[in-house]
Amino acid sequence: MEMQTLKKIKELTATVMVTALLLIFMFSSSIVDGRQIKSTTEGCCRPDVLIIDSAKIFGDLERQPVLFFHDKHTDALEKKDKDCRTCHLSEKDRLSPKFKRFNDAGRQEVMDIYHSGCMGCHTEMYAEKDKTGPVEICGECHRDKVKVQSSRQPMGFDQSLHFRHLKATGDKCERCHHEYDEKTKKLFYAEGKEGTCRYCHMAEAEKNRIPMRVASHLFCIDCHRKTRASGKAKNKIAGPVKCAGCHDFDKQQLIKKVKDVPRIKRKQPDVVLIRAAGKGTSGKTSGGQMNPVPMDHKAHEKYNDTCRACHHESLDSCSECHTLAGTKEGKDVKLERAMHQIGTTKSCIGCHELRYGDKKCAGCHAFIQNGQKQSKLSCFRCHMESLQPDTEAVQQPEAVASGLLGSRKALAGTYADEDIPEKIIIGELIYEYEPVGFPHKKIIDSLLQNIKDSQLTNYFHSEKGVICQACHHNSPISKKPPRCVSCHGKTFDEANLLRPGLQAAYHRQCMGCHKEMSIEKPKSTECNDCHKATGKSRLYD
Amino acid sequence: MPKEATTANRSFSNSFGYAAEELSKTFLSPLGIVAGIIVILGLIITVLRFTGGLAAVTNLSDYNPWGIWIGFDLLTGVALAAGGFVTSAAVYIFGMKKYHSAVRPAVLTGFLGYVLVVVALHYDVGRPWRLPYPFILQQGTTSILFEVGACVALYLTVLFLEFCPAALEWLGLKKVRDLVIKLTMVLTIFGVILSTLHQSSLGALFLIARSKLHPLWYSSYLPVFFFISSIIAGLSMVIFESTLSHRYFLHKMDAAHLDEREGVTLGFGKAASFVLAGYFIVKVIGISEGNHWHLLATPYGIWFLVELFVFVALPCYLYAIGTRDKNQRLIKFTAVWTVLGVVLNRLNVSLVAFNWHLPAADRYFPHWMEIAISIFLVTVGIIAFRVIVSVMPIFYEHPDFRKNH
């Protein structure tokens, strides 16, 4: 009997094991793949996220830094008619940006201030049965895993905002613009020397200069707060006081933009003659310079939102720091590079090149290699030959500049209508498709239309035949440019590796331009939009 | 007392009747009916396979060209049929005469196993009638598969020749039988060489798919892993097969067989324990070679640890305990567990770790017809085994040839 039961137990165990294994096998093939699963928590985003890690200046932090939502707190306090001074101590009518203190005395002190300050308030509110923050448990503030991300957008002060502030303060520049006197240790207004805050207030604190972040918050918000409190704000609109008001993307879109901002009055020149200052060289080298470059400063002021786009360090003239040989103040960036470097808005050509990406321009300019060295003659477009002697340029630069600028010819359009074919029948490859009726003049007219509104495009396309160059490339500017078939032939030409075949040349040129200019019709994948199919195919031969 | 085989009732012509009697007994039992259903189903699916193509009976796809017909029937089948070379090596090369009675059953299991592997291959490849092409037409000697094919073909011949004496004794062909017996030594050595080569090459098959195998299972030591685990599988299969045979074929066994039986279990269990220990170490070396320790913390890593600890370390330990305590039952249980472990390992390499990076929609799970054919082939193997041991001197010594030992 015993043998029988033993046998049965054995068989049962075997069955169970096999079944279990089978199940394990079945599920193993659909096992979650072994790669680390990164959870992309979209538990999103707020613009008012601050990271409290003040104690880190005293050494490594023991716990995770705390994520603090500033607007949440200001809103909660507002409901109780409490204002900034609940948390920010004030001294001589200036608020300290730090929480309930003016400076960081020591690690323990800072920690105690935060703990007693935060948890104390929370405890009070809890007692009043208000929804409030953590009270006791360390991990509720010092969280390991954080799901909220900061969506803070940087805030900038552009010409429109500046104008609105001018109006609000009644054109009193001294309200905001100041300099610091090291001797008296006081701020004072220096007329004629106003510039952007960022010229002095950097990202990090420096000697006698608070960082930009502190400066902007202390200054701007303080004024906004006071304006609101005084009730003098026009239409009860004063600037934002909460984080979201400046740093939230959506709120930023709501900021009123003034069109046609009147010119800032800073006694800036209307025209400038850009030439090397002569500083920085040893002075022992003799000889002259290239032709100076006239620049319409007044027009350029409108092209950018801020002056800093070009005046990135100060409102002085570029050649003060960027000399021919380069200076230490200019970080050894020579004048040549400061004027011509591609890839940055700070240089003339760099900023001009950025216009290539514009939808109106990209059709032609996408095909021109980045930073392609222009023909040497093109230097003279800017370095204009002057009839005035050089001494004149030194003594009366502005007059010379005005004269040169005035002598520039506006866009003369291009060749006469009779010289430009209205329509071109492209019939070189006609086996699978019928010849293409190419609306040649129509395209040129629309290109001219795109160019005519901007002084920049006007000037650089003022020579007739320049706009032909995008399609009629790799050939001299001429009223009779070569045809595509003159150079483009076989699909695979060993002698000319980089040259596409004729079919590809047509398609790349046309389709490429359409794509860059976001032209919907004709559609690249709709062959019949440009040419009708004949029904034949080269592949059948 | 087992019935002594006499010449009278073991003659060739009588045997057929006897075999028929055995078979009819088989088929009329409940197990027999189940087997019959499986066989009929298998035959139907075979017809479907060769009229409708692989698409009609499998879940194979362009991402998963090899399914359980390769993963189980081929890879696992070859591993489990390794008992042949292990046993004959132990007895003839290492001179362990006390396992002599285990040789013929092991060789028979091996031979039938390899025959079924080849039959299964005919189901899987697109044009099975072209299987001789690599040997007679164009030799793809850069391919590991060529080497597998050549060694398996040769080894099948070796196994056939090793199995022959039993059949020849049954047929009464004394001269031929004596000639074949003289080849035993050469065949055994040749068999070990060929087994080493093809067992390891089955692992080497996956070396070329480095980008498709999970790093924990992929290693440049894959051939070594497969070879060592085949020895383990062989040792365990001999114990397992002996357990089953003792239940169902006890009446066929002679005194020597019965006496030696416990010694075989103990001895093979002890050997298996050692080899499993070595295998465990080698697997750990494999992880450290690739510095894949951090992968052990992933879901696949946990599965790998299950395979390593539950199916390698645990049987190693259980075998050791069983051997020390001379616990036959424990060793027999562990043998089954170990065989399952080898099956798991082969399926892991070929189906679970392969294409691990693909999304779930592109992964493979066998079609029920594929599983049915695999079960069908195993059933046919069992039936063949049963018929052969009934009529041929596998579990006993033929009285006419006893003096030749």
Add this chain to the structure above:
Amino acid sequence: MSVSRRKVLVWMGTAGLSTAFGRSAYSATNHLKGYPDSFGVLYDNMLCIGCRSCEAACNIVNALPPPARPFNDLSVLDSNRRTDPKAFMVINRYDHVENTKSPLHQRIGCNHCLEPACASSCFVRAYTKTKTGAVSYDASVCVGCRYCMIACPFDIPTFEYDKALAPRIRKCTMCYPRLIEGKLPGCVVACPTQALTFGKRTDLIKMARERIRKRPDRYVDHIYGQHEMGGTSWLYLSGDPFKEMGMREDLGITPAPEMTKRALGAVPIVAGIWPVLLTGIYAMTKRKEKIAKEEQEKAIAMALDQAKAEAESKIAEALAKAKKEKEAAIEKEVKKALEKTTGTQAKEDA
């Protein structure tokens, strides 16, 4: 069974001979650079407009059956596809791209590797890397084992699973029949913008480098296929990272044959050493048995001798003892008789 000297020599000879077969293990390595003038195709997805003309051409040239949805149905690109028996090459579209305004495309099809994994893995040499650079497939010897599908790191070969009697592997042929006639591959001819450029592989690499140099803002600075898996004849340029175009960037630069070199090289060594090793073990086992047998016999003989000697000494002892007893008994009797005689004499005298 004893092992004669002759047998050992024969076995060693066989072992040595077996090492002579098989090519040198070093031939399958060292990063072959391909045939000198072999061709390739450069696919530039910044020029591709996703028109599927290449797919249509491939279909025509290879006489494939017409697809379920026509080639000018671009909604097919809404989902990513892989090659299958009726499509040797597919174009996939990727919408969320960083670099340009429009979606980018990618071509998926056989890359005609310089050292193809399929050719290395085929046990019947159905694949050939031709001098033109194309990797050709010979269906007349293929057994249908599908090992090439396991081996291909790009998952390209497809199998006609639904054919029962003559299933083939299908893949891009680089239009090899057209190439040897001096014509261009169908897809290259059909592409309107020459996003597919044909040429010598070395020239294509120069061309690709030049395109990247001219527009570094547009192209990822990498020519896919230049080194991947030892180099491929199809090269790719992309505006977005290749990983996002469905191209694996973790394949490494080791060519596939290199991965099996060691295992293949072990075969002749095993075939050489094992016979010696196993025969040696067998010989040693046999020798041990023989010595054990001899020692056993010696021990038995010694034991027998010892027993014999013991028995003999025991008998000698017993005989000596018996003799002594006999003499003692005789003496006793003689003494008794003498005493008896002396007694009778004394009585007569009195």
